[in-house]
Amino acid sequence: MDPRSHLLLKTLIERYIAEGQPVGSRTLSRWSGLDLSAATIRNVMSDLEEAGLIVSPHTSAGRIPTPRGxxxxxxxxxxxxxxxxxxxxALNETIQQNLQPAxxxxxxxxxAQLLSSLSQFAGVVLTPRRSQTFKHVxxxxxGERRVLMIIVTPEGDVQNRMILLEQDLSASQLVEAGNFLNTHFAGSSFDEAASRLKQELGSLRDEVQTLMQAAMAAGSQAMSDDQEQVLISGExxxxxxxxxxxxxxxxxQLFDVFESKTSLLRLLETGGNAEGVQIFIGGESQLVPVEEVSVVAAPYKVNGQVVGTLGVVGPTRMAYDRVVPLVDITARLLSNALTYSSGEAGAPPPGPTAPA
Structure with missing residues (x-):
């Protein structure tokens, strides 16, 4: 593509994103800054159309971009x-306000809410897969015979489960049971702990044995519960x-995608395999199941390891120049916040910096 065609295509897409109307030769002449006749511009547009980069909707004299464009x-x-x-x-303050290690x-x-609020489209986040091991119990x-079991995963996720016992236990007995589990089984899954615990039960009092057995069942259930893998805000x-x-x-069709989440999950998982911001365009990418929809996505990390993906779902006619830095900065802030909350970082997460 020669520089003239390149500039006219860029101008056409920018005007269509801004105005939402098919762009004609007069508009291109005014906004491109090129001293070209209307006939010359129409010839260039015809070439761009033959290349599959723009198309004329219905009988309009103007053109709009194609997914390829x-x-x-x-x-x-x-x-x-x-x-x-x-x-x-606003991004930094909201992340900081919600920064809780627990x-x-x-x-x-x-x-997810921030992405939706600032883009005015839908914000989506693929959440980290929940660990099957526990760090602390x-x-x-x-109350009488009623015990709350608090489970903390290595990622800092917290699960609470209620246990109803056949007999009451004192606070000191509950502390003893928690210390025993944390000392001998921290870093294991509850299924692994239950298997190994069978060999240890003889050394525990009968009432504590009952609590341990109930705790293994409750903990295993907590870790196997379905987790909301894709969070959607502002659809x-x-x-x-x-x-x-x-x-x-x-x-x-779009709301069916939000409801089932299967295709969104697949797309966000793909986005997590790349470095930096990716743009998926409907009609051009098979990962986007709806035409005229684009997804701008970026991975986020904990301690340098990718754990999930976040992004914005909106029309193909979105202001990419604004949405791309929004997604990029949010991914960086979330990475900093989660790393800090995991206890590995020694200082609060820094404020955002604009992407290069």
């Missing part, structure tokens, strides 16, 4: 704009997007 645009023409300082501050899930949920007496915002609200069939 969007792909060329985001890969070679996109100029990313730094977020406003106010938006960067609740990484709260930080992840806040990230504690028992609290809630209703897409009802206000003209690209979807005027096409009910497309809108229903």
């Amino acid at each position: 969007y792909r060329l645009f985001v890969d070679t023409m996109l100029t990313v704009q730094p977020l406003e300082s106010v938006e960067q501050q 609740s990484p899930q709260k930080v992840i949920s806040a990230a 504690e028992f609290l007496r809630l 209703r915002r897409l009802l206000d997007v003209a690209d979807f609200s005027t096409n009910m069939a497309r809108l229903r």
Whole structure:
């Protein structure tokens, strides 16, 4: 593609993203800054259409980008704009406010809400897979024969389970039981602990044996419970997007994707295998099951290891120059927050920096 065609295609896509209307030769002449006749511009547009980069909708004289045109645009023409300082501050403050070592899930949920709020589209997060091992167990007496079992995973995730015993136990007996589990079985799964515990039960008092057996069953159930792998926030915002609200069939298809989550899960897992921000475009990527939908995604990490993916789901006609840095900075902030909450970092997570 020669520089003139390159500039006209870039201008056409930028104007279509901004205005949502097919772009004609007069608009291109005004916004491109090129001193070209309308006939010359129409000839270039015809060439771009033959190349499959733009298309004329219905009988309109203007053109709109195709998925292939969007792909060329985001890969070679996109100029990313730094977020406003106010938006960067809002991101950082919200993540910090939800930074609780006992609740990484709260930080992840806040990230999804932030992505939706600042993009005005849907925010999605693929959550880390829950560990099957436990780092710490504690028992609290809630009343006669009623005990709360608190399970902390190596990632800092916390699970609570109620246990009803056949006989009451004192607070000191509950502390004894928790210390025994933490000393001998921390870092194991509850199934592994239960198998090894059979050899140790003889050394424990009968009432503590009963608690241990109940705790193994409750802990194993807690770790095997289905986890919400894909968090979605703000999907209703897409009802206000003209690209979807005027096409009910497309809108229903999109909400079916949100409900089943299977295709979103597959796409986000793919996004986690790459470094940095990726853009998936409907009609061009088989991973996006709905045409006219794009997903901007980036992996996030804990202690340098990728544990999940987050992103924004919106129309192909989105302001990529703004959404890309939004996703990038959110991924960095979430990585910092989760690493800090895991107890491995020695200082609070730093504020956001604009991507290069």
